Amino acid sequence: MKKGTILSVDDDENLQTVISQYLEGDGYKVVTSANASCALERVNNGALDVILLDLVLPDGEGLTLIPQFKEKTSAAIIVVSGKSDTTEKIVCLEMGADDYLTKPFEMRELSARIKAVLRRMEMQVNNNDNESKSESPDKERIDFLNWTLDRAQYQVFEKESGTSLEFTTGEFQLLEALILSPNRALSRERLFELTRDGEFDVYDRAIDIQIARIRKKLVDENNEILKTVRGVGYMFVSKSS
Amino acid sequence: MKKGTILSVDDDENLQTVISQYLEGDGYKVVTSANASCALERVNNGALDVILLDLVLPDGEGLTLIPQFKEKTSAAIIVVSGKSDTTEKIVCLEMGADDYLTKPFEMRELSARIKAVLRRMEMQVNNNDNESKSESPDKERIDFLNWTLDRAQYQVFEKESGTSLEFTTGEFQLLEALILSPNRALSRERLFELTRDGEFDVYDRAIDIQIARIRKKLVDENNEILKTVRGVGYMFVSKSS
């Protein structure tokens, strides 16, 4: 559920309230500061993921805050400005901001930009990982028994014939989750976490039905690919072990 | 290495030294003038890219210099002022300045503003280039099925007949994005990022409509070139897989 912590730096109290409520509804934790000094203190205080920074603050130029933030945290910085000025925008980005947003803006847009910025950060992390590690942690294609799971295409192929089986996205994600933890029993709860993004009011046995639907498509006589572990959940058994 | 020549007009000798050193470290060539007459002379003397102009000079009002500079050079003018005065800023911009910076400032900010201003100028130049040149020298062509995507010309050609299909720029860019990641399902969000530059206040399904329009033009009976991946997005399928 927790998607990240956001610090909003702005001296407009009303705006702060609106932002907080909206973003909290989105699943973020939100903290606010009304001025520069308070914000700097907060940055030292703990892990932040995104900083929303208004350039016009009562106690000093917001622009100079950007490099200071950059020094102390790896959080993404989204500048919120009253002016729609191309030069200022470029300057902000040049100084280390990650995005620039002009007031007034819609909450939906703010939310989208935060999401985009977080994703970009995540991608960077992943890329760095790939560079340092010789083996990529998440493979795009995963072979299992007579099939291949293609995570880029969201498809399952039959190895020999090469034909693709018609999996729905939901079925695919469940199978993917199981295959990524081979020979390990996963509870229905865990599987829910892995496949659905923050849903709660669902039927206990939705997973069971999904499993049944997958099995119907992944037929392999005596071999039970998706084993049910009574009282626990389900498990993908790979022959290698 | 050479990024441009900058003329700094200011009578503060210490500041001039600091500016010169910093900007030279950035790869610029820097020349300085301590007063207006000297600056005007220097402007006649050779190609400049950026002029940093302090408004308070020993021999005359700096404001009146702006139009004089504009007449003689196409360099960008960044006004450096001791006062943080909105009215003065607006007047300067009205008279032809490209940016306005308040003392004291950080070198990093100055550097960023110079970069921004140069980039803006360059963009203008490029746009003019495109208008004047009808043919682009480097053609990057990508073949797919019965068509060829010409990224230089922003056109799609039918391989056999050689006729070009009428794609709008938006349609072209979307198709391009999909083709550049073949056999990979791309979410609408991702496609948005790839094709639009920082727009968010748009309809969720704008991509869908664009896809439909592309499909209408790229007809190939049984072959689904642009596959929709339900619950995810769209994918360009290349025959190789």
Add this chain to the structure above:
DNA sequence: ATCATTTGTTACAAACATGAAACAAAGTTT
């Protein structure tokens, strides 16, 4: 064997995603 619990199966309806058509708004060209 009998019972209780857990899981598999089927059918169904609500929710959802997508494509198509028509419209509207913004931008361009003439």
Add this chain to the structure above:
DNA sequence: AAACTTTGTTTCATGTTTGTAACAAATGAT
């Protein structure tokens, strides 16, 4: 300004996906 192009928005119909309920089958314990 008018015609045209491009692109976003709305609406509707259709088909898919998935949660739910009900029941049958399987499993394990006593």
